[in-house]
Amino acid sequence: MKIEQIYTGCLSQGAYYIESNGEVAIIDPLREVQPYIDRANKDKGKIKYIFETHFHADFVSGHVTLAEKTGAPIIYGPTAKPKFKAHIAKDGEVFVLGEITITVLHTPGHTLESSCFLLKDKDGKDYALFSGDTLFLGDVGRPDLAQKAANMTKEELAGILFDSLRTKVMTLSDDVIVYPAHGAGSACGKNLSTETIGTIGEQKKINYALRANMTKKEFIQEVTDGLLPPPLYFPLNAKLNKEGYENVEDIIRDAVAYDTETFEMVANEIDVVILDVRHQDDYAKGHIPKSVFIGIDGNFAPWVGTLIPDIKQPILLITPLGREEESILRLARVGYDNTLGYLKGGFDTWKNEGLEYDTVxxxxxxxxxxxxxxxxxxxxxxxxxxxxxxxxxxxxxxxxxxxxxxxxxxxxxxxxxxxxxxxxxxxxxxxxxxxxxxxxxxxxxxxxxxxxxxxxxxxxxxxxxxxxxxxxxx
Structure with missing residues (x-):
């Protein structure tokens, strides 16, 4: 048995690769799916299942593309209603993967379809919990993101989450490993740990939401207190994850490397955002007038999502040389698929051609x-x-x-x-x-x-x- 956490720091997100006897399961994959396919090929394995803990709001998952490329079924927990073909599992349904099994634990509260996946080893012993956004290290999933879809208040969802944690999660043995979907930096919770792997026992000791003597009323108060407004792109990403999306490889391929003349023409004729993703010091020394800086090496995706509220907004990019494709991919990971292209040769081309530029x-x-x-x-x-x-x-x-x-x-x-x-x-x-x-x-x-x-x-x-x-x- 192999378990690999594939952690993406810029999204504070953990996807999971699980292999047993040549059969592979992927949990909460990123939008670019070829690395999972390559990893399975390296193990001479076949991707058998694609598990989704819920409809993610903070990034676009790779489930649809991965299913198209591998033929593996997409598996959600009870009550999920995606617009594409998927297996909607029953609570307690068991999936065999080589010598191990994965059991669906329906744990609504963060969203109504939220589920955890319990891995049991070849001896049938509870071994690891892939907890999605139900349980983080140091926190639990915020209960306010699915209010509209559920037609419920955040307090009502928090009460459901309280029951899910106490009937499905806290009953597990202390030595069960916890693999959450997010770590520190994610907006899906309030106080996530910088650690990305823990145990049930540790969380019972340090996680405020798992206090044994906590009442439901206290839980609801503490979980809902101090929640900041979620980024505006969250419901748009959840919609893409529920309804489907374009293959990210096509988005990257369709982006145009513009010369300065065409770049300027497109910028003037279309309502675009010129997004400069270089380092802030480089931007300060020189940038195209009216371009917006959000550096790719900072907290890129959340700030794009916060400051560019429309994921369909046409975007032109100024990137560090050699990072054009990465920049397009990083935008697409959070649903910004309308990147028209980028300035060929970067800002230096613009400056060297004697075109007007600004400084900070x-x-x-x-x-x-x-x-x-x-x-x-x-x-x-x-x-x-x-x-x-x-x-x-x-x-x-x-x-x-x-x-x-x-x-x-x-x-x-x-x-x-x-x-x-x-x-x-x-x-x-x-x-x-x-x-x-x-x-x-x-x-x-x-x-x-x-x-x-x-x-x-x-x-x-x-x-x-x-x-x-x-x-x-x-």
């Missing part, structure tokens, strides 16, 4: 400290904006600085000065550069980025506080 001015934290210092007993008026999230801001921020979180920056445009220079910062510089790119695209060319962000600011003598100031400037 930056200052160091030390320079910001000088600006904020008192001059002749009176503090010079300096406009600084903190684009970190509300929790980071509440924990510590510069005294008298406004909170204008990146995830809802559109609500704060009125607060940014039109004429005076102003400064934006995040934690390290990634999110503030995204903010600066959006502001410049809206005509705020007086924005200045604070290089190094709050990490650098804390090394200066700039006064900070953890007292929550008003969220906006008056």
């Amino acid at each position: 001015n930056s200052i160091s934290a030390a320079m910001l400290e000088e600006l904020l210092a008192e001059i002749d007993g009176e503090k010079e008026k300096v406009f600084v904006f903190d684009v970190r999230n509300k929790g980071e801001y509440a924990a510590e921020h510069i005294v008298d600085v406004a909170s204008t979180p990146l995830d809802n920056i559109n609500d704060h445009f009125v607060e940014f000065p039109k004429e005076e220079e102003f400064y934006v910062h995040c934690t390290s510089g990634y999110r503030s550069m995204i903010s600066a790119s959006i502001l410049k695209a809206r005509g705020y060319h007086n924005v200045i980025n604070v290089a190094g962000g709050f990490n650098a600011i804390k090394k200066t003598d700039i006064k900070t506080t953890n007292f929550v100031c008003p969220t906006t400037l008056k």
